[in-house]
Amino acid sequence: MKKKSIFLAISAIALSLVVGIFPNNVVAEEEEAIVVNDENFDSTINNPAVTAISWDKYQEVGHDMAFTSAQSGLLGDGSDEHIQLIGNEVKFFGYYSNPYLDFLYYTESDASAKEFTFSISQDQMDWHTINSVGFFVNCVKNTDGTYSGYYFSLESYRIALRKMDHFDLEGNHVLGGSSLIYSCPVVYSQPIPTGSNDTYTVKLKSEETKFSVEVTRTASDSSVSMINFDLDLATATSDQVPTGYTGGNDFGIYSAYNSHYCSSLSYATFSDITILSKTTREVGEVNVEFIDYTTLGDTNMSVKDTMTADGYEGQNFTVNPPATIGDYVYVGSSLDANTGTYTTNPQSVQLYYVHPKYTVEHVDENGKVLSTETFDKGLGLQEYKAKAKSFDSYKLSGAESQSVTLTKDNPDQKMIFVYKKQTKAATKTSASVAPATGDSTNVAAMMLLGGLSLLSIVVIKIKKQRA
Secondary structure (H helix, E strand, C coil), X not given: CHHHHHHHHHHHHHHXXXXXXXXXXXXXXXXXXXXXXXXXXXXXCECCCHHHCCCEEECCCCCCCCCCCCCHHHCCCCCCCCEEEECCEEEEECCCCCCCEEEEEECCCCCXXXXXXXXXXXXXXXXXXXXXXXXXXXXXXXXXXXXXEEEEEEECCEEEEEEEEEECCCHHHHCCHHHHHHHCCEEEEEEXXXXXXXXXXXXXXXXXXXXEEEEEEECCCCCEEEEEEEEECCCCCHHHCCCCCCCCCEEEEEEEECCCCCCCCCEEEEEEEEEEECCCCCEEEEEEEEEEHHHCCCCCCEEEEEEEEEEECCCEEEEECCCEECCEEEEXXXXXXXXXXXXXXXXXXXXXXXXXXXXXXXXXXXXXXXXXXXXCCCCCCCEEEEECCCCCCEEEECCCEEEEECCCCCCEEEEEEEEEECCCCCCCCCCCCCCCCCCCCCHHHHHHHHHHHHHHHHHHHHHHHHC
16 A cells, blocks of 8 residues: 555655646635725814804893903903804903803714814913803703703813703803802812913813713823723713703803902913814725726726725725735736725725636647647746657657746647657568578478378388388
C-alpha cells in the first residue's frame, strides 16, 4: 500500500512537470464590499443664529430699570431692554425692585434629536438680586396655556435639573424667580459654591423623550469640575415626569430675579450659543456595481449583485472592494482612491474584475488539436509556464517550454505548442544464400543433411537384420 502511495505521488509530480503549471497564488476568502460612512460627519442643517430665531420674548421693556450713568455703558446695545440679543449672545439685565421672570421661548415642531451648547458667564450677577438662570429643554405648551417639561438651572448654591408640571410661565413672569423655583421640583441637583466670576459651559443633547446634560465649570480660582446628568422617560420614576407628559421639543432661555429694592444691577450672559437641530440632510444613494472589466462599454456583465448604501448629502464614503469574487480578481474602480461624497442624486460606482485564465494547446502543423487544457481556477494576474508534452509519431517544433503573463487588459491567454508528423522508413528483406565457405549453413541444407543421415542409419539397420 505504501509503495502504491509513493508511486501515485511521484506520478502526480511527474504529471505537473510534464504539464508545466506553476500557480503561486492562493485564493483569498471573498470579502464584502462595504460603504463606510464618515462617522465624524455632522448631518445638522439647522444651526440658526440666536438673532434669527423667532423667539417668544417675555420681559418688561423700559420698566423699573436700574439705570445709572456708570452702568449705562454695560448694558449691551444701550437700549432699555432687559433681554438683548447681540450677535450670538443673549444678555439678561436685572431690575431695580420687582422680581420678574424674563425668558425666551421657542415652539419647535421638529421631533428629531437636537444639541444645545452655550456658556454662562455670571458677569455681575449678585445672588441677592438674581434668583437663577437657565435653559428650558424638552418642553411643551399645553392646551390650557401652561408649560410642561424640564429646565437646567444655575442657582446660588447648586446646579439643578427641575421639572415643570403644567406651570404657568407667562402668568408667573411678573412674579419672578421664586415662583419658578418653588413650583418646579428638583429632579437632580449638584451642590456647588457659585462665585461671582465663575463660567459654565453646558451641552444639552436632546430627543423628544430623553436628554443628557454635561456641564463644565471653571471657577474663579481657575479650577475645573464636571457635572453630568440625564433623563429618559423609559426609565424615569413617576415623580420625575410631569402629569400626562409624553415628551416635548420646545426650548428656551431664562433669567429670574428676586425682589430687592436697590440700585445694584445684576446681569448674566449666555454666549457661544449653538442650537443644532438634528434634522438630517436628504439621504443620498450609492449603487456599487461589480463589472467584468473585459465587457466594459459593451454589455457591462456583472459578476455579483449590485450593492446599495445610503448616506447624508455631503457625507464622505469609502468603498472597500473585495480582492476576489469567486475566480474573479479586482483590477480597478470608477472612483479615484475609492472615495466619494453622497449627493441627492443616486450615484453608481463600478468595481472592475477580470477572470484570469490560460489555455495550453498542442497542435500539429496543419492545426489539428492533439491536446488542450484550460486553467481558470484561483489564478492571479501573474506569469504562468507550461512544458510541451510528448506524442507518438510527432516531433515538437520550437521551444520545449512557454510562458504567458496575465494582465488586466489581457487576462485570457493561450500557449500553443506545434508538432510535425513523423513517417517510418520502409525496409527490404533479401533472400538467404548459403555461402561457399565458412561455418555458416543454410537451414534448408542442414535439414537435407539431417535427413540423409537418418536415412543412412535406417539402411544400415536393415542390412544387419538380413544378415
